[in-house]
Amino acid sequence: MTTSVLTATHATAFAPISNQFPTSTATSTATATATSSATPTSTAPPSIVGPKIKGPTRPTKQLPQSLIDEARRHERVPFDPEKHLDIVAPKSIFTMKDIGLEGQGISATAASEPFSLFTPEAVNQMRAEIFSQPVLDSCQYASDFAKNMIRGFGPRLAPFIFDAWNSPEVLQTVSKIAGIDLVPAIDFDVGHINISIDDVTAEVVSAHQHTTNGKQGRGDEEDDISAFAWHRDSYPFVCVTMLSDCTGMVGGETALRTGTGEIMKVRGPAMGTAVVMQGRYIEHQALKALGGRERISMVTSFRPRDPMMRDETVLTGVRAISTLPELYLQYTQYRLEVLEERLRLQGRRVRQREMSGRGLDVAETRKFVQEQKEFLEAMLLELVE
Numbered sequence: 001m002t003t004s005v006l007t008a009t010h011a012t013a014f015a016p017i018s019n020q021f022p023t024s025t026a027t028s029t030a031t032a033t034a035t036s037s038a039t040p041t042s043t044a045p046p047s048i049v050g051p052k053i054k055g056p057t058r059p060t061k062q063l064p065q066s067l068i069d070e071a072r073r074h075e076r077v078p079f080d081p082e083k084h085l086d087i088v089a090p091k092s093i094f095t096m097k098d099i100g101l102e103g104q105g106i107s108a109t110a111a112s113e114p115f116s117l118f119t120p121e122a123v124n125q126m127r128a129e130i131f132s133q134p135v136l137d138s139c140q141y142a143s144d145f146a147k148n149m150i151r152g153f154g155p156r157l158a159p160f161i162f163d164a165w166n167s168p169e170v171l172q173t174v175s176k177i178a179g180i181d182l183v184p185a186i187d188f189d190v191g192h193i194n195i196s197i198d199d200v201t202a203e204v205v206s207a208h209q210h211t212t213n214g215k216q217g218r219g220d221e222e223d224d225i226s227a228f229a230w231h232r233d234s235y236p237f238v239c240v241t242m243l244s245d246c247t248g249m250v251g252g253e254t255a256l257r258t259g260t261g262e263i264m265k266v267r268g269p270a271m272g273t274a275v276v277m278q279g280r281y282i283e284h285q286a287l288k289a290l291g292g293r294e295r296i297s298m299v300t301s302f303r304p305r306d307p308m309m310r311d312e313t314v315l316t317g318v319r320a321i322s323t324l325p326e327l328y329l330q331y332t333q334y335r336l337e338v339l340e341e342r343l344r345l346q347g348r349r350v351r352q353r354e355m356s357g358r359g360l361d362v363a364e365t366r367k368f369v370q371e372q373k374e375f376l377e378a379m380l381l382e383l384v385e
C-alpha cells in the first residue's frame with residue numbers, strides 16, 4: 001500500500017486574499033437560484049453504514065471535572081465577528097481531481113489544508129457552552145465509534161456556537177473553500193464535539209457523524225496509525241475545527257483514499273483552525289494524535305444552499321447518536337423546504353417558457369419529476385420508524 005503526503009504542489013494554489021478564493025465552481029446564492037438546474041442523479045450515491053448501537057447511549061466514561069471547571073471559568077459573551085474571527089484562507093485546497101475522484105461529489109473541492117478561523121477567545125466561548133451543565137445534561141453520547149461525544153445542542157443551549165456557524169463571514173469562508181455556497185445542514189449537527197482525553201480514547205478523534213463502509217483497516221500499517229475506521233460522512237461537506245491546544249501533539253492527520261487506492265494525508269487542524277472536506281464522497285479516516293492531554297474537535301456539517309443542487313444527505317451515521325424526534329423533525333423540515341423551493345423555481349421556469357411562446361419541455365419536466373421522486377424516496381429510507 002502506497003502512502004503519500006499531499007503537499008501544496010499537488011493542490012490548487014490558494015492565496016490568502018479573500019477575493020482570490022477559487023471561483024470556477026463557486027456559485028453565488030443570487031445567481032444559483034436563478035440559473036442552476038438540478039444536478040443529474042444518474043449515479044447512485046456512495047452507500048454507508050452507521051454505528052451498531054440501536055439508539056442514543058450515554059457515555060460511561062465521565063469527563064474530568066478539571067476540564068469542565070476550566071471551560072466554565074470564562075465569562076459568556078455574545079458572538080462578535082470582529083473579536084472572534086481570525087480568518088486566513090488556507091494555503092492550498094486539494095481538488096477531487098488531485099485525489100483521482102474528478103467528477104464525483106457536488107464540488108471540485110476535496111479538502112483544504114488547516115486554515116485560521118476562530119480566535120482563542122472564540123474557542124474559550126465555545127468550550128464554555130459545550131461544557132455548560134445544561135449541555136452536559138442533555139447532549140452527551142457514546143457509541144461503538146466514539147466514547148465521548150457532545151452534540152445536538154441548538155441555538156438555545158449554545159447561542160455562541162450557533163451564531164458563529166451561521167455568521168455571513170464564516171459561511172462565506174467555508175463556501176469559498178468548498179467551491180459552492182453552503183449552509184449548516186441542520187441545527188442538530190451545527191456542532192458535533194469529539195472528546196479524547198490522554199490518548200486513551202484515540203478512536204474518538206474523528207468520530208463525528210461518521211459512517212463506515214465496514215473496511216476496518218487494510219493492513220498492519222494502517223492499523224498502527226488509524227484512529228478510526230475508513231468511512232464517508234453523512235452530510236455533503238464538513239468543517240472540522242480544533243478546540244484544543246495541539247502543542248506537542250504528533251499525528252492527527254486525515255487520511256484520504258484516492259481514486260487509485262493510494263492514501264494521502266492532510267494535516268490536522270491546530271487550535272482555532274479548521275479543515276473543510278467533502279466527506280460524503282471521499283473515503284477517509286482520522287489518524288491517531290499522540291502527546292496531547294486532551295483533544296476536542298468540533299465537526300460542523302453543511303449542505304448546499306442552492307435548493308436545486310444534488311443533496312445526498314443521509315442519517316445513517318447520526319441516527320444512533322441523536323434524539324430521533326428532534327433529528328427527524330429538523331431533517332423533514334429542511335427536506336420539505338428544499339422541495340418547496342424546487343417546485344416554486346420549476347413552476348416559474350415553466351411559466352417563463354409559456355410566456356416566451358415556448359411550450360412545455362416534456363423531457364426536462366420528466367427529468368425534474370424523476371429527481372423529486374428520488375428525493376422523496378430517499379426520505380422514506382431515512383425516516384425509519
Ligand SMILES: [Fe+2]
Pocket residue numbers: 206208210231232233279284
Ligand atoms: Fe469523517
